[in-house]
Amino acid sequence: MPSSYYEEVKRPMSSASAPLDAAIVARVRTSFARQGAMATFGAELADVATGHVAIALPIEPRLSQQDGFLHAGVVVAALDSACGYAALTLMLDEAEVLTVELKVNLLAPASGESLVAEGEVVRAGRTLTVCRGDAYAEQGAERMHVATMLATMVRRRAG
Amino acid sequence: MPSSYYEEVKRPMSSASAPLDAAIVARVRTSFARQGAMATFGAELADVATGHVAIALPIEPRLSQQDGFLHAGVVVAALDSACGYAALTLMLDEAEVLTVELKVNLLAPASGESLVAEGEVVRAGRTLTVCRGDAYAEQGAERMHVATMLATMVRRRAG
Amino acid sequence: MPSSYYEEVKRPMSSASAPLDAAIVARVRTSFARQGAMATFGAELADVATGHVAIALPIEPRLSQQDGFLHAGVVVAALDSACGYAALTLMLDEAEVLTVELKVNLLAPASGESLVAEGEVVRAGRTLTVCRGDAYAEQGAERMHVATMLATMVRRRAG
Amino acid sequence: MPSSYYEEVKRPMSSASAPLDAAIVARVRTSFARQGAMATFGAELADVATGHVAIALPIEPRLSQQDGFLHAGVVVAALDSACGYAALTLMLDEAEVLTVELKVNLLAPASGESLVAEGEVVRAGRTLTVCRGDAYAEQGAERMHVATMLATMVRRRAG
Numbered sequence: 001m002p003s004s005y006y007e008e009v010k011r012p013m014s015s016a017s018a019p020l021d022a023a024i025v026a027r028v029r030t031s032f033a034r035q036g037a038m039a040t041f042g043a044e045l046a047d048v049a050t051g052h053v054a055i056a057l058p059i060e061p062r063l064s065q066q067d068g069f070l071h072a073g074v075v076v077a078a079l080d081s082a083c084g085y086a087a088l089t090l091m092l093d094e095a096e097v098l099t100v101e102l103k104v105n106l107l108a109p110a111s112g113e114s115l116v117a118e119g120e121v122v123r124a125g126r127t128l129t130v131c132r133g134d135a136y137a138e139q140g141a142e143r144m145h146v147a148t149m150l151a152t153m154v155r156r157r158a159g
Numbered sequence: 160m161p162s163s164y165y166e167e168v169k170r171p172m173s174s175a176s177a178p179l180d181a182a183i184v185a186r187v188r189t190s191f192a193r194q195g196a197m198a199t200f201g202a203e204l205a206d207v208a209t210g211h212v213a214i215a216l217p218i219e220p221r222l223s224q225q226d227g228f229l230h231a232g233v234v235v236a237a238l239d240s241a242c243g244y245a246a247l248t249l250m251l252d253e254a255e256v257l258t259v260e261l262k263v264n265l266l267a268p269a270s271g272e273s274l275v276a277e278g279e280v281v282r283a284g285r286t287l288t289v290c291r292g293d294a295y296a297e298q299g300a301e302r303m304h305v306a307t308m309l310a311t312m313v314r315r316r317a318g
Numbered sequence: 319m320p321s322s323y324y325e326e327v328k329r330p331m332s333s334a335s336a337p338l339d340a341a342i343v344a345r346v347r348t349s350f351a352r353q354g355a356m357a358t359f360g361a362e363l364a365d366v367a368t369g370h371v372a373i374a375l376p377i378e379p380r381l382s383q384q385d386g387f388l389h390a391g392v393v394v395a396a397l398d399s400a401c402g403y404a405a406l407t408l409m410l411d412e413a414e415v416l417t418v419e420l421k422v423n424l425l426a427p428a429s430g431e432s433l434v435a436e437g438e439v440v441r442a443g444r445t446l447t448v449c450r451g452d453a454y455a456e457q458g459a460e461r462m463h464v465a466t467m468l469a470t471m472v473r474r475r476a477g
Numbered sequence: 478m479p480s481s482y483y484e485e486v487k488r489p490m491s492s493a494s495a496p497l498d499a500a501i502v503a504r505v506r507t508s509f510a511r512q513g514a515m516a517t518f519g520a521e522l523a524d525v526a527t528g529h530v531a532i533a534l535p536i537e538p539r540l541s542q543q544d545g546f547l548h549a550g551v552v553v554a555a556l557d558s559a560c561g562y563a564a565l566t567l568m569l570d571e572a573e574v575l576t577v578e579l580k581v582n583l584l585a586p587a588s589g590e591s592l593v594a595e596g597e598v599v600r601a602g603r604t605l606t607v608c609r610g611d612a613y614a615e616q617g618a619e620r621m622h623v624a625t626m627l628a629t630m631v632r633r634r635a636g
Contacts (some may be wrong), residue, residue, distance in 0.1 A: 001514055020188075023179055024299070031225040031267060032225070032265050034223075034225040034226075035223060035225050035230060036219075036221045036222055036223035036225050036230075037221070037222045037223060037224065037226075037230035037232060037233055038230075039221070039242035040199070040222060044220050046417045050435045059284045060195075061195045062195045062196070062198070062199045063193050063196045063240065064193075064194060064196060065196065065240075066190040066191070066193040066197075066255075066271035067193075067255070068207040070199075071194060071195070071236055071239075072235075072236070072239050072258045072261070073196060073232055073233065073236020073237070073238075073240070073242075074196055074236065075230045076231075076234065076235045076236070076239075076261075077231070077232020077235070077236070078236075080230075080231050080232050080234070081224075093176070096225075097221045098265070098268075099231045100264065100265065100291050100629060101262065101263060101265065101607075101627075102231070102235075102262070102263060102575070102577065103260065103261070103262035103263075103421040103468060103580055104260060104261060104262075105259065105260040105440070105441075105468055105470060106257070106258050106260065106440075107440070109257075109449060112492060122423070122425070122466060123423075123425045123426075123463070126629065127604065127631075128577060130175045130423045130425060130466070130578075132466075134191055145441070147179065147470065148440060148448070148450075150421060150423060150466065150468045150578075151631060152577060152578055153424060154604075154605065214597070218619065225345060249487075255422060259418070259470055260448075260468075260470055261420065262421055262580040262627060264599070264600075264607045264627060266599070266600045266607060267600075281582070281584070281625060282584045282585075286445065286472075287418060287472065289419075289582045289584060289625070291625075304600070307599060307607070307609075307627065308623065309419075309580060309582060309627045311419055311470060311582065312443075313446065319540075322632075333630065349543040349584060350543070352541075352543040352544075353541065353543050353548060354537075354538045354540055354541035354542075354548070355540045355541060355542065355548035355550060355551055356532045356548075358517070358539045358540060358541070360582065376547050377523075378519045379513045380513045380514070380516070381512060381513055381517060382511075382512065382513035383512050383513075383514065384508040384509070384511040384512050384573075385573070389513070389514035389515075389553065389554055389557075389558075389559050390552045390553075390554070390557050390576045390579070391550055391551065391554020391555070391556075391558070392514055392550065393550070394549075394550045394555065394579075395548055395550020395553070395554070397541075397551070398500040398548075398550050398553075399548075400547050414544070415541075416583070416586075417583050418548045418582065419580065419581060419583065420549070420580070420581060421551075421578065421579070421581075422577070422578060422579060422580075422603070423577065423578040424576050424578065427575075432541070444612045446573035458555060459496045463478075467512070
C-alpha cells in the first residue's frame with residue numbers, strides 16, 4: 001500500500017484497556033481548563049484515555065434551543081472538544097490540535113439531566129487526524145444516542 | 160425534470176431586496192428569544208430577510224477554546240441558528256425547524272470584537288431545506304471569513 | 319424523551335444475526351440491478367441483512383484517479399448505494415430511498431484487488447434514515463480501512 | 478489575527494477574469510487525462526481558471542441509479558475532481574492534491590443531457606485547501622442546480 005498523508009496507528013481497542021502517559025493526561029486537562037466555553041457550559045472531562053475522551057455537561061435552560069432541548073451548537077461544542085482532545089492523546093510531543101471541519105447528524109432532541117460527548121480517533125496521522133464522536137443524553141439510568149459526528153483535526157506546532 | 164422531495168423555490172437574490180411578512184419576522188424573533196443558548200452567548204438577531212438571517216455575538220473569553228479564540232462550537236451554534244431561521248422565513252404556516260445535520264469548515268481562528276453568522280437558503284422544500292452559512296470575525300472595519308457551513312433542516316409541525 | 323422526527327428502531331446487532339424477509343432482499347436486488355453505474359463499475363451485492371448491506375467492486379485502472387488509486391467518487395458511489403440499500407431493508411412497504419446528503423473522509427488511497435463498501439443504519443425514522451458506511455480495500459488476506467461515511471437518506475413513496 | 482494553518486490567498490473573483498499560467502493548465506490537463514474514471518464517465522475538462530475548474534459529462538443509463546437519474550457517486554466524482562483541480566491551480570510548484578473529505582447535498586435528481594460540475598477554491602493554504610462545488614444538470618437551455626459540495630483537499634509533494 002503506498003504511502004499516504006495519514007500515518008498508520010492502531011485504533012484504540014477500548015478506553016478502559018489503554019493506560020495513558022500522565023504527561024499527556026495533564027496536557028489534555030490543562031488545555032481543557034483553558035477553554036472558557038467549556039467552563040461556561042459547566043462541562044467536565046469525564047474520561048481521558050488513549051485515543052478516546054469523554055466530556056459531560058448538564059442540560060440546562062440557559063443552553064437550550066427554542067423548545068427547551070439542548071442547542072445543537074452546544075452538542076457540537078462538546079463533541080468537537082472531545083474529538084480534539086482524543087486526537088491530542090495520540091500526539092507524543094508538544095502540539096496543539098485545531099478543528100479543520102466537522103459534520104454532525106442530530107439523531108434526537110437532547111433532553112434530560114446531562115449530555116455525554118465521546119470522541120474517538122478513527123485514523124491518526126502526522127498532520128491530520130480523523131475522529132468520530134457520539135453524544136448521549138442521560139436521564140437516570142436511561143441513555144439516548146442524540147448525535148454522531150465525523151471530524152478532521154489538524155496538528156499545529158505549539159507556541 | 161421529475162418531481163423531487165424538494166419543491167422548487169427561487170433562491171433569494173439578496174437580503175436587502177426581499178421584504179418579509181411581519182408575521183414571519185415576529186415568528187423568528189419570538190423563537191430566537193426562547194433560545195437560552197443565544198441569550199447566554201449574548202447573541203442578537205442582526206438581520207431577518209426572506210431566506211436570509213444574520214446573528215451577531217461578542218467574542219469573549221468565556222466562549223473561548225484553549226488559545227483564546229471563539230470555540231468552534233459557538234461558531235457552529237450561531238451558524239446553525241442563522242440557517243434554521245433562514246429556513247423558517249420560507250415556511251408560510253405554523254411550523255418549526257429542526258437541524259437534521261450540518262457540516263462546517265473552519266477557515267481561520269475567530270478573534271476580534273464580534274462574530275457575524277449569516278444563514279441563507281440554498282434549496283427549500285416541503286420537508287427538507289438546505290442552507291448555507293458563513294461566519295465572519297469582525298474587528299473595527301476588518302472582516303475575516305472564519306467558517307462556512309452546509310446544513311440540512313427539516314420542518315416539523317408546530318405544537 | 320419527546321417525540322422526534324426520527325422514530326426509534328433498534329440498531330442491528332450484526333449482519334449475521336439478522337434474518338431478513340425474502341421480499342425485502344428481492345426488492346434490494348431488483349433495485350440494485352437497475353443501477354447502471356453499479357454494472358459499469360462491476361459492482362456486486364455482497365451482503366444484504368437487516369440494516370446492513372455490503373457492495374464489492376474490483377479496483378481497476380478504468381476507475382482510477384491520477385495516481386492509479388480508485389477514484390474517490392467510485393468509493394463514494396459504492397458507499398452511497400450500500401447505505402441507501404441498508405436504509406431500504408428497514409422500510410416495510412413499497413418505498414424508494416434517495417440520498418439527501420453524504421459526507422465521507424478518505425482515510426487512505428484505495429488500491430489492491432477489490433473494494434468492499436459496507437453500509438449500516440444508525441437511526442431509522444419514518445422519513446429520514448441516518449447511515450454510516452465504511453469502505454475497505456482488500457488484497458489477498460489484507461484489508462485496509464480506506465473511507466468512512468455519514469449519510470442521510472430520505473424515503474420517497476414509490477411510483 | 479494570529480497565524481493559522483491556512484495561508485491567506487485572495488478568492489478568485491470569477492473564472493473569466495483570471496488568466497492562468499500555461500504550465501499550470503498543462504499540469505491540470507495531464508493529471509486529468511490520467512484519471513481512468515473520468516475517461517470511463519466520458520468526462521471532459523470544460524474550464525480551467527485560477528481557483529476554478531469545470532468538468533462536464535454526459536448523463537447516460539450506464540451511469541444511473543435505480544430510477545434512471547445520474548448516480549450520486551458519479552455526481553460526486555465530477556465535483557471531487559473539479560474541486561481537486563481548482564485547488565491544484567493555486568499551487569505554484571510541483572504538487573499533488575488528495576481529497577481529505579467531502580460533503581455533498583443532493584438538491585434534485587440529475588437528468589437531462591449532461592452534468593456540469595464546477596469547483597472553486599474558498600480558502601487556500603500551504604497544506605489544506607477548502608473548496609466548494611456545484612453541479613448542474615443541463616437540458617438544452619435549461620440548467621438545474623442538482624448538488625452542492627464542501628470539501629477539504631490536502632497538498633502532497635509529487636513523486
